[in-house]
Amino acid sequence: MKIPFYKAAIVIISVCLINGPLKAQDARYPIIPYPTSLAAGSGTFVITAATRISADSKFSNEVVQFNKLMKQGLGIALQKASSTAGNIISFKYDAAITEDEGYKLTIDQQNVVIAARTPTGAFRAVETIRQLLPVNIEGNREKVKQLSLQSLTITDQPAYAWRGMHLDVSRHFFSINYLRKFIDVMALYKMNKFHLHLTDDQGWRVEIKKYPKLTSEGAWRTFNNQDSACMKLAKDNPDFAIDPKHIIHKNGKTLYGGFYTQQQLKDLVAYAAAKHIDIIPEIDMPGHMMAAINSYPFLTCNGENKFGELFSKPICPANESTYEFAQNVYDEIMAIFPSKYIHIGGDEVDRTDWAKSDAVKAFMAKEGIKDLPGLHSYFINRMEKYFNSKGRKLIGWDEIIEGGISPTAIIMYWRGWVPDAPVKAAKNGNTVIMTPGEPLYFDNQPDQYSVSKVYYFNPIPAKLNAQEAKAIIGAQANLWSERIPTEQRADYMYMPRMTALAERLWTSNTDRYDSYLKRLAIHYKRLDKLNVHYRLPDLPNMVTENVFTDKDTLSIKKPMEEMQLRYTTDGSLPLASSRILNNQLIITAPQTIKVAAFTPSGSRGDIYTLNYKKQPYAAAQNAAATVPGLTATYYKAFFKQTSLISKAKPDSTFTTNTIAVPSSVTAPSFAITYRGYINVPSTGVYTFYLNCDDGGVLKIADRMVVDNDGNHSAIEKNGQVALSKGLQPFSLDFIEGGGGFALGLKYSVNGSAPAPVPSTWFQH
Structure with missing residues (x-):
């Protein structure tokens, strides 16, 4: 192997309104997962060295966990309260909370109250507070003299155990x-x-x-085929390099593990x-x-x-x-x-x-x-x-x-x-x-x-x-x-x-x-x-196989403002020192551009390889009388590549006007080929998006449009083709190796949003 509530001042806005336009609160309460119920308050609770903690004895571990945050933020642990007055954070037992992980968190200008029936519930509240505190509390960075929490009331519990x-x-x-x-x-x-x-x-x-x-x-173990596959990938991405910390030399052998x-x-x-x-x-x-x-x-x-x-x-x-x-x-x-x-x-x-x-x-x-x-x-x-x-x-x-x-x-x-x-x-x-x-x-x-x-x-x-x-x-x-x-x-x-x-x-x-x-x-x-090397947000609307009849324009909207987009045109990988892509890049000749996003901390996002080629509009075909749908041929066998389908004996043939795995298919491994025409409504450069698990290859007008071949999980790949209005030969080969059953085809033209290819376009 190897699948709320908000409160502004004294005005309460209902859940049904907040579920949609939550936008004004996103920055104020950036909590993931979002609480079951959250009512926004007014003002803040300020934590200083003078703030005290009052806690039921059953929450001693949760106080320790909370004070770890305080040490990271303030440099000190908060002391136990000697009275109920003053600037106090309280951990209180509440028998009325029925869920083991449920809690209620109340923050106002004088107090923070964590109410729970179990220590688990109290700890979940501590993690909510952690997300409401400044990010600088993470990782023992610089210390501050005070920390602030926005006022609110949260009632929270998990949907699943x-x-x-x-x-x-x-x-x-x-x-x-x-x-x-x-x-x-x-x-x-x-x-x-x-x-x-x-x-x-x-x-x-x-x-x-x-x-x-x-x-x-x-x-x-000595290095195996999985290790060698990673070593090969490490040539373009150091994250695939075998970690030397887990390599030893014993009895004349290089061994890997631990x-x-x-x-x-x-x-x-x-x-x-x-x-x-x-x-x-x-x-x-x-x-x-x-x-x-x-x-x-x-x-x-x-x-x-x-x-x-x-x-x-x-x-x-x-x-x-x-x-x-x-x-x-x-x-x-x-x-x-x-x-x-x-x-x-x-x-x-x-x-x-x-x-x-x-x-x-x-x-x-x-x-x-x-x-x-x-x-x-x-x-x-x-x-x-x-x-x-x-x-x-x-x-x-x-x-x-x-x-x-x-x-x-x-x-x-x-x-x-x-x-x-x-x-x-x-x-x-x-x-x-x-x-x-x-x-x-x-x-x-x-x-x-x-x-x-x-x-x-x-x-x-x-x-x-x-x-x-x-x-x-x-x-x-x-x-x-x-x-x-x-x-x-x-x-x-x-x-x-x-x-x-x-x-x-x-x-x-x-x-x-x-x-x-x-x-x-x-x-x-x-x-x-926290030194988590997360995957950066995707660059939007990226097409990897581009065609143009005269010229094209590369323009990318950054998903995060602090990102820098850097690119190369010589086949090398983008580095933090590569050219910055600030404005539109005009493409007038066939070429390959590699582009990646970089954060101020030095993290690099995915590398996008964008191929550009010049292509005339494919002439429409003069076909004899056609009927709706495509001819689909089903093969009940396992294939590693779509090219192997032609050597197999088909099991059945049917007509369909959709690109999808039929509900009647139950075999763990199979292939389906689709043949016919696509009736293009107007001349233009069309982008097609082929999502499949496992592999698929799309050709239109006898031109390769999307190559998404091989055994892999559900991945969408895209490509463009220049087409004249009218009937264009259509060919799609799909293989399923077992486990995914994902197949879908979308298109866009002239910058439109991707949409499923209309069934009325298919003819045979």
């Missing part, structure tokens, strides 16, 4: 300090579940004292617990176990350890020694992680060796197991009983439901191409956490739509009724690290997408997107202070 982030430290290893930083950012945005993927084929990252070779051998000691992880658990974040460990079984099997080959059915057609060989569920090993490992994991949740993985299991094993056949006959999915479920169900005996709950990826699963297991849904999986799980009585690859796999390359897709993601499947929907307890984003070798690259991939998920899961309100974007723009300065 599970608001998670996942990090894969197996494919590429990250330092324990980075995990702490990751937790800090999660806490800032009120995320509460940290899913730590500790083991996989590529590395075992947690010390297991009973099996020392898991880390002495399994934590290290692991965490049990004490390091226990300290990390305590660090996260102080911020009310639960760390859920994942030890992936029965598949994804190559790093363990290398050192302990008795775990397999035949002693082999290699990759099958798609996945690595799994451990053997017919051997008692397998269960002894698993239980011993999980015993030590449970001693490190007090979370009531343990993730067993359970996904992507190559069962072919099980089918060949006489021992497995005998075991299945003895246990009355009918098929291999049933054997898979036997392993999961047996481990769940063991977890339950230790007071823990099992979480698994959605594959574990295939052979039958107990209703007490918790399911993480990730396979977007199996939309009925969460529905089946919910109807079976299982608790479900939504993590679909699109849009919640944050290792998927982000584009200009990534943030909005996360913001508008609905965790509740449409097929569930209101009662069944209660099984969905929340969602999380997953950050698989096959192509994330550095901490900076990890920052870039999850931020700012995580802020959109945080708001979606806390407030469950999609009416504030414009407000969210304005608040997010303010948060970038805070993230700078």
